[in-house]
Amino acid sequence: MKIIDLSIRRKVTIAMFTVGILLFGMVSLSRLNVNLLPELSYPxxxxxxxxxxxxxxxxxxxxxxxxxxxxxxxxxxxxxxxxxxxxxxxxxxxxxxxxxxxxxxxxxxxxxxxxxxxxxxxxxxxxxFDPTLDPIMRYALYYNEGGTDNPSGDDVNVDYAGYQDLESPDAISRLKGLRVLADEQLKKNLESALGVASVKISGGLEEEIQVNIDQQRLAYLNIPIESVTQILSAENVNLSGGRLEEGTQQYLVRTLNEFKSVEQIRNVVVARNQDNTIYLKDVADVTQAYKEREAITRLNGAEAVEIAIYKEGDANTVAVAEAVNARMGSIRDALPSNMKLEKVYDQSVFIASAVNEVKNAGIIGGILAVLVLYLFLRNFWTTVIISVSIPVSIIATFNLMYGNDISLNIMSLGGIALGIGMLVDNSIVVLENIARHREMGKGIVESAREGAGEVGMAVIASTLTTIAVFFPLVFVQGIAGQLFRDQALTVTFSLLASLIVAITLIPMLSSIGGKKTETQPLNLKEPKTKAGRGLRSVRMFLFYTIPTALTKGIKFIFRWISKITKALFSPFVWVFDQSYQATEKVYAGLLRWSLNHKFVVLSVALLSFVGSLALVPQIGIELIPQLSQGEFAVEFKLPPGTPIEETDKALRSVQNKSRNLDNVRTTFAVAGTGNQMDANPEQGGENWGELSVTLASGSSTMDEEAAMDQMRSSLQQIPGLQYKFSRPSLFSFKTPIEIEISGFDLDKLKLAGDAVARKLSSNDRFADVKSTMETGSPEIQILFDRDRAAALGLQVHEVADRIVSNVRGDVATRYSWRDRKIDVLVRAREADRASIDEIQRLIVNPDSERPIPLSAIAEVQIANGPGEIRRVAQQRVAIVSANLNYGDLGEAAEEVEQALAETTLPAGILAQIGGQNEEMADSFQSLIFALSLAIFLVYLVMASQFESLLHPFIILFTIPLALVGAILGLYITGTTISVVVFIGLILLAGIVVNNAIVLIDLINQMRMKGVEKLEAIKEGGKSRLRPILMTTMTTTLGLLPLAIGFGDGAELRAPMGITVIGGLLFSTLLTLVVIPVMYDILDRKSYTPQPETETA
Structure with missing residues (x-):
């Protein structure tokens, strides 16, 4: 191959090209974002x-x-x-x-x-809706016990327990002060931090000026409530009046009419009655109070204000968190002594830990692969030559990652870690063949040229087969295709880089020390001046003496390292060498026996395949493994109509109990809508709440499960409470089990939903069972008598608007106070809207001389409607959802089908299973298609390489053999089949054929040289045993740290590692026997011996 010849002749060119790639790779690495997962665009x-x-x-x-x-x-x-x-x-x-x-x-x-x-x-x-829209950090601001300062500016001094409930002015003042500090100082300070998109504040008390109208007095004066709202809006305004010039002086004209105090609001004139002036204070109570609460937040039981920090879409999560933490340091120093700011959640901690775990797994895998190489090669310099392909390929990959906008995340780094063991495969094949030519007595340069050229096309084909399997991933639908795109690209980039290294850098390094061209003496004219002689001395020193000294120094260092390494590892090398020689002898005998007993070999292979398929139902299936992050959440839903204060009371009770559980570090509760930027329609409302539980550092998944089980037992004692456990959302998935019950009649849907929910609740496999069909909040329904209203000259929509103005109220204007804008809410006083009787007595025509109460034109009644109405495909549905206590999703779906078959549904009602089971079926279907297409592409590449349809067909038999090993690996380790496992199988299809490719390629080459078929098979197997074992062991040990599955994020790494390792080990063992047997049976072609030609 010309590129190999060029690499050997132009060593400096290749060296400088490599240095350039490394330099730009390090620059690219410094600019890559660090995130937990790839950017997922949820459709x-x-x-x-x-x-x-x-x-x-x-x-x-x-x-x-x-x-x-x-x-x-x-x-x-x-x-x-x-x-x-x-x-x-x-x-x-x-x-x-x-x-x-x-x-x-x-x-x-x-x-x-x-x-x-x-x-x-x-x-x-x-x-x-996108899980990445969740806040990356959450802080809680609360009062510390025993403090006295108050940022609201009011002079208060209360004990800590006083503000647990809003029973005293001091407690109200404190919660206002927390909210003011968060809104006016923390929010503004943090939103200017690099990468922060928004800071949302919830909890505490938001200030509000409340204008509570005395309805009777207003009606007596014939003043509509709308007039009060309009007057307040018109009075509170500053306007520009233009300019005024007087002589040489120019003035700006401004009308300053904004309210300066609450007292000014009280003294606004709302009407004039003959000689009397009616002020607002005559018809209303004006107070500086607080808004109706939408959320109550508590940290470890103490009421707090939540500060939620959201990052910009393309920002580096870890970098944003570092910038926020830096700001928080100065903010804490400036806080009053009786306040405390505590971090509740920090996504960057898990991200940094998970990313570091992948890095460590890759480094350990690389070290293990290099050790295996040394044990095989027993030569330090040769090991260094092959090992250099790992860092060069990885650093070159960073260039392509930066160019394709791929961040450093557990999937992209996982792709690099997956490839580490494979990065040396091409170099091993090339260098091993170079060494074989050296053993024939050829020179270093000649061996490098011919050895690399001989296997050049084989390593290109084997690399292309591995890369080709990732192309079908573009057809994978759902989360799997989005999630594994980064991993597929990084594996592809690193393997392409390793291929270039194998056919350029490896031959170049292998040719070092060969025959050199005679160096011609420097025919430099003797300088005539001292300056010329000095300049020549400097040139000789810089371009001859220093490089020569460095070269000798490096050689000296390498020589001593080689000696030390040889001395340290000589016992291990001896043991390994003896083991390999024994293996070689056993394999030679096994191969001879297999070629004489073909039927037995194929029968064992077939039985192994069939037996492994029988294990699949016992392994279990799931969509994607659940990541354990050391925390979980419980969503609560009380009966409709429950006020937020009661929801908070129930949450506080659960929160206090949960703090006594083992391994619990902090608990954070939100009652009400809380601080949500996403569009998740499942959450919110005064009867909704969420408790987030963070476990102590080092807690395991078992600790999480134990804490959740303990909480379940206490939650079951609270009547009317619905709850659902979850872990921090990384993917937008439905509940594991969802049953869609469709129909039109809401009563029938509720009956069917309740029946199915009861059936599932009776099975201990299912937890957190609930139905979406529930009784709604109690409603006060106003039914108008349109004829009577028309007879009295009233418009129904005007009366409805007036009811809204009295009950809900309208924000008339905003009051500026201490650089803050405070809403001014106008509505009827609480006494006039506290009961149905008061609603019935509302005056619907206050501007008339004959007041008419609402009861005169409408019937007011209490009723219960549905809490919510769900529709799917424009049909009403009730959705029964459930989590799993144990077992896999496949078994659970089967039991749900059985439960539905045993449940009698009302006429006109249909039920079907959805949830993650539906998503899993869709993902698995597209992954099976991708796997089939990947195998076909592998065949296409091999057929092009061998220019044969038969030999690729023989090689494809390694794939079912690999499937046997993958299934056994999953069964032994207790790993369920998931999307991650399927991606591992697709990758495996491209890897396992490589060993067979180099084996069949050598056999064909030997037969073309006139060697008889059986002899070529035996000699080829013996010659390729060493490189096959080397590539298998380096790949296996490179993946071993991933498969062991320790550390954060291991749930996404381990299944793939187990799949590839199990399949590769088993297929290698069988490939060395089954493929030669299949070749002997199927290949009937006769070869005409060809004369050897020099490899170009």
Whole structure:
């Protein structure tokens, strides 16, 4: 091959090219982002529409249905789901993977512009749900026991226990102070940190000016509540009046009319009645209070304010966390002595640990591979030559990663770690063949040229077969294709780099020390001046003396290292050498016996394959292994209508109990909607809460499971509580088991949902069983008598607006106080809206001389509607979901099918299994297709290499043999079949054929030289035993640290390592016997001996 010849002749060129690649690779490495997982673009859009005050049925009919009909025809939409709950509609669109979501969002917005919605409804907004939108860090700001300072500016001095509940002005002042400090100082300080996209604050008390109207007094004065709102808005304004010039002086004219104090708000004139001036304080109580609470947050039981930090989409998570931590140091120093800021969650800690674990696994694997090489080669310099391919290939890979915008994450680094053992395979084959030519008595340069050229096409073919298996991953649908893209690319990049190293750098280094060209003496003219002679001396020193000294020094160092290494490892080398010689003898005898007993060999291989398939049902299946991060969360849902204070009370009780569990370090509770940037429609509401439990450092997965089991037993004692356990979300997956029960009648759906839920709850395999069909919040329904209202000259929509203004209230304006903007809320005082009787007495025409109460034109009643209405494909559904206590997803799905068969459903009601089981079926189907296509591509590459259809067919028999080893490895280690295992199988299909390629290639070469077939098989097997064992052991030991599965993120690494190691070991053992037998049976071709030609 010309490139090999060029590499041997132009050593300096190759050396400088390598140095350049290494230099740019290190620069690229310094600029790569560090994240936990690749950037995953989830193809979902949520259309959220607020329709305040509307019941779920009204939301469904007036908002959800029109939106579903409009957006269901958008190109690429595969599924439309929706949830209609009180005051809010969420329509979730699921697109095909690979859809450009920016274009899809524009299409959806265009459709929404044409939808006719009620005037009272807010404009629909589109939201993206992505687990990476979760905050990367969460802090809790709370009062420390015994402190006295208060950042709100009020003089308070209360004990710590006082602000656990809002029972005293001091407690209220403290929670206001926490919120003010978080909003005004922490938020502004942190949002300017590098890479921070947003800082969201929740919890505490938000200040609000409340104007509580005395309805009776307002009606007596014939003043509508809307007039008060309009007057406050008009009075609180600063306007620019232009400019005024007086002589040579120019003035700006401004009208300053913003409220300076709450007292000014009280003294606003709202009406004039003859000679009397009516002030706001005459008809309303004006107080500086706080908004109705949307969230209550607690750290270890103490009420706190949550600071959630979100990173920019393409920012480096670890770098952002470091910048935030640096800011937090100065912030803590500036806090009052009685306040404390504690970190609740930091995603970067797990990311850094998981990434470091992969790095360490790669380094250890590389060291083990190099040790194996030395034991085989017994030569330090030869080992160094082969080992250099590892760092050069990896650093070259960083260039391609940077160019393709691939971050350092556990998948991309896992790809590098997977490839470490394989990076030396090509170099081993090349160098081993060079050594074989040296043993024939050829010179160093000649051996390097001919040895590398002889196997050049074989190593290219073997590399292309490994790379080819990753191409079908572009057809893999779902999360698997997105997740493993980075890994496939990094393996491909590193193997291509190793191929280039094997056919350039390895021959060049192997030829060092060969015959050199005679160095011509320097015919330099004797300089005539002292300056000339001095310059010549400097040149000789720089370009001859120093390089010569460095070369001799390096050779001296290498010589001594070689001697030391030989002395240290000589006992191990002797033992290893004896073992190898024994193996070689055993193999030679086994191969002769196998060629004479072909039927027995093939029968054993076939029985092994069939027997392994029988083990598959016992292994179990799941979608993707669950990552253990040392923490978990419990979602709570109390009966509809439960106020947030009661939700907080229940959460606090559970939180106090959980703090006494083993290995629990901190607990953080959120009651209510909390701080959510994502569009997850499953969460939120006053009856919803979440408790996050962080375990002590070093806690295992077993500790997590034990803590969850202990909590379950205590949660079951709380009546009416629904709960669901989960771990921090890294992927957007459904619950393991989801049963979709479809129909139209809500009552029948509820009966069916409850029946299925009871059936699953009776099986101890299932945990956290719940149905989405539940009774909704109690409603006060106002049914208008339109005829009577019209007779009295009243418009129904005007009366409805007036009810909203009195009960919910309107924000009239914003009051500026201490650089803060505080809402001014106008509504009826609490006494006028505290009961149904008070609602019935609301005056619906306050600007009339004859006041009319609401009861005169409407019937007011209490009723219970559905809590929410779910729809899938524009059909109403009830969804019964469940987690698993034990076992795999495949077995659980079978038991669910049996439970459905035993449950009698009402007429017109259908049920089907969804959840992760459905996602798993789709992913596995596309992965099986990808595996089949990968095997076909491997065949295409080999057929092109051998220019034969038969020999690639023989080599393909290594793949079912590898499957046997992979299944045995999974069975022995108790690892379930998952998407990760399938990716390992695809990779395995490209690896296991390499040994057979080099074996068949040598046999063919020997037969072309006139060697008889059986003799060529025996001699080829003996000659290729050493490189086959070397490549197998280096790959296996390179993957061993990944397969052992220690450290953070091991759940995603170990299954792939186990699959590849098991398949490679077993296939190698059988390949050395079965492939020669198959070759002898199938290959009937006669070869005409060809004369040897010099390799070019």
């Amino acid at each position: 979902t859009l949520t259309i959220r529409t607020e329709f305040e005050g509307a019941a779920p049925v009204e939301v469904e009919n007036l908002i959800t249905k029109p939106v579903e009909e409009a957006v269901g025809v958008v190109k690429g939409v595969q599924q439309v789901r929706s949830i209609s709950r009180a005051g809010q509609s969420d329509v979730v669109l699921e697109f095909a993977w690979g859809t450009d979501m920016n274009i899809a969002n524009l299409d959806v917005m265009a459709k929404l512009d044409a939808v006719q919605l009620p005037l009272d409804a807010d404009k629909p907004v589109t939201l993206r």
